[in-house]
Amino acid sequence: xxxxxxxxxxxxxVRACAGQRLGEVVSATRAGSxxxxxxxxxxxxxxxxxxxxxxxxxDRAA
Ligand code: FES
Numbered sequence: 463x464x465x466x467x468x469x470x471x472x473x474x475x476v477r478a479c480a481g482q483r484l485g486e487v488v489s490a491t492r493a494g495s496x497x498x499x500x501x502x503x504x505x506x507x508x509x510x511x512x513x514x515x516x517x518x519x520x521d522r523a524a
Contacts, residue, residue: 465503468496476507484508 465473471493479487484501487508488494494501 465507466491466493466496466500468500469493473507476504477510480508480510482508 463473465471465476469492471491475491476487476493479490482490484494484505487504494504
């Protein structure tokens with residue numbers, strides 16, 4: 463499911479950024495940089511822990 467329709471960014475892509483600041487997620491995915499209507503949803507997604515099997519972007523970078 464898309465978290466950001468303007469830039470076709472999926473919830474899974476946003477969840478991969480869990481633990482990052484919203485600005486970092488916007489820079490990485492462009493989500494939230496269009497109409498802005500998804501920002502509340504983005505905040506919610508990045509505050510949730512990643513689901514089993516999903517790796518956080520920060521974990522992948524390590
Ligand atoms: S739906 Fe995300 S910026 Fe418009």
